[in-house]
Amino acid sequence: MYDLAIKDGLCYINGEFKRANIGITENRITYVGSDNIHGEVEIKARGSFVLPGLFNAHTHLAMSLFRGFAEDMPLLEWLKTKIWKVERLLEPKDVYWGSMLGIAEMIKTGTTCFSDLYIHMDEVARACEESGMRAVLCYGMADRGSEERAKEELKIGEKFIERWNGEKIKAVFGPHAPYTCSLEFLSQIRERADELNVGIHIHVSETKEEVENFIKANSKPPVEKLDEIGFLKEDVVIAHGIWLNDKEIDILAKRKVSVAHNPVSNLKLASGIARVVDMVKAGVNVCLGTDGAASNNTYNLFEEIKLTSLLQKIKLMKADALKARDALDMACKNGYRAYGIDGGEIKEGKLADIIILDSKRLNFIPAYNPVYSIVYSTTGCEVTHTIVDGKILMEDKELLTVDEDRIRDKVEKIIEKFATI
Numbered sequence: 117m118y119d120l121a122i123k124d125g126l127c128y129i130n131g132e133f134k135r136a137n138i139g140i141t142e143n144r145i146t147y148v149g150s151d152n153i154h155g156e157v158e159i160k161a162r163g164s165f166v167l168p169g170l171f172n173a174h175t176h177l178a179m180s181l182f183r184g185f186a187e188d189m190p191l192l193e194w195l196k197t198k199i200w201k202v203e204r205l206l207e208p209k210d211v212y213w214g215s216m217l218g219i220a221e222m223i224k225t226g227t228t229c230f231s232d233l234y235i236h237m238d239e240v241a242r243a244c245e246e247s248g249m250r251a252v253l254c255y256g257m258a259d260r261g262s263e264e265r266a267k268e269e270l271k272i273g274e275k276f277i278e279r280w281n282g283e284k285i286k287a288v289f290g291p292h293a294p295y296t297c298s299l300e301f302l303s304q305i306r307e308r309a310d311e312l313n314v315g316i317h318i319h320v321s322e323t324k325e326e327v328e329n330f331i332k333a334n335s336k337p338p339v340e341k342l343d344e345i346g347f348l349k350e351d352v353v354i355a356h357g358i359w360l361n362d363k364e365i366d367i368l369a370k371r372k373v374s375v376a377h378n379p380v381s382n383l384k385l386a387s388g389i390a391r392v393v394d395m396v397k398a399g400v401n402v403c404l405g406t407d408g409a410a411s412n413n414t415y416n417l418f419e420e421i422k423l424t425s426l427l428q429k430i431k432l433m434k435a436d437a438l439k440a441r442d443a444l445d446m447a448c449k450n451g452y453r454a455y456g457i458d459g460g461e462i463k464e465g466k467l468a469d470i471i472i473l474d475s476k477r478l479n480f481i482p483a484y485n486p487v488y489s490i491v492y493s494t495t496g497c498e499v500t501h502t503i504v505d506g507k508i509l510m511e512d513k514e515l516l517t518v519d520e521d522r523i524r525d526k527v528e529k530i531i532e533k534f535a536t537i
């Protein structure tokens with residue numbers, strides 16, 4: 117008898133859909149096959165697609181509070197004239213409710229784990245604990261060339277790791293970017309990450325302007341320089357990685373660095389189109405993220421899956437630039453792999469992070485090949501069940517661990533103060 121049995125669904129296993137039963141014991145998948153299994157709790161999944169949960173590999177979750185706040189601007193102007201000003205008004209409780217809003221949206225659209233880089237991170241961690249969400253969290257650090265600030269920031273980052281690094285919540289270091297963190301500071305972070313055996317999540321090479329400025333100051337592009345100082349290792353995830361040269365892509369592959377690709381945000385801020393196919397060919401682990409809701413404007417990873425595929429077709433002018441299943445794997449398997457978490461696949465022994473979609477929705481009919489249905493037809497509304505760590509967080513579209521109406525009321529009150537900016 118399993119704790120939970122998901123019966124008779126079409127399951128995404130090793131790149132294709134097969135009918136199977138899934139048995140879950142505590143927080144792991146302990147059976148996948150055709151035996152007639154039983155569970156303390158059973159979900160009848162005939163008429164459903166069953167997938168590994170999605171991993172949102174780059175977020176600033178509480179930026180849900182700034183959804184639609186500042187639009188139609190390029191990154192640096194957007195950050196400097198709007199976002200950084202309004203973020204100064206954020207109090208811890210605001211980050212808690214902004215995170216809860218983001219978590220509710222993610223659970224509804226099939227995300228089971230996310231990686232967040234922001235401020236007031238204890239509040240994000242609390243929201244994860246209460247909602248049952250899995251996460252990789254880091255305090256976003258920037259020294260802006262000040263030694264004193266570097267010391268303070270490192271201390272805040274370390275204390276957060278001490279408090280929260282564990283099983284379901286992993287805590288890592290989160291230097292914001294090479295244009296807000298000095299190379300000395302980045303070296304110190306690398307050293308502490310090695311000592312504490314934790315990873316690093318950082319924005320790198322998102323805009324052409326940022327890369328040009330970096331080259332002027334350092335005579336080399338960011339990835340080459342980061343490699344020179346020994347910063348790049350398997351435990352590093354760089355967000356964006358749009359403006360990379362061939363040599364930098366080879367460095368990322370050699371150092372086993374993962375890249376979190378954020379196509380919607382990259383288009384919206386007019387940052388560029390990442391060289392996803394080139395990275396995949398070079399052997400880089402590419403995973404997918406939404407970035408913050410202020411530059412997206414949703415936390416719906418299905419949009420990123422479809423756009424990843426479509427953008428590469430146009431970048432290469434080749435309709436089969438990327439296989440549909442590769443785009444899908446980027447959103448599940450590759451995200452879990454990037455952060456060293458043992459999930460992202462429907463396979464015995466893996467963490468039980470699973471989502472179920474109603475395959476009878478009109479936009480899925482007919483489903484000649486469900487891989488294409490998922491990659492090209494999903495809106496996110498088809499998700500009926502979201503299971504994290506063996507626990508059901510959404511059942512038949514009903515959120516079980518968070519109160520949607522309360523979140524809505526709290527957020528409406530919080531945002532009143534942002535009108536002054």
Ligand SMILES: CSC[C@H]1O[C@@H](n2cnc3c(O)ncnc32)[C@H](O)[C@@H]1O
Pocket residue numbers: 176191195199200203233234235255256257258292293319322381407408411
């Ligand atoms: C110091 S916490 C994280 C910091 O990052 C800002 N941010 C949000 N989106 C982006 C992006 O696409 N590139 C760089 N920085 C970004 C966010 O507003 C916080 O200040």
Ligand SMILES: [Zn+2]
Pocket residue numbers: 174175176319355407408
């Ligand atoms: Zn970001």
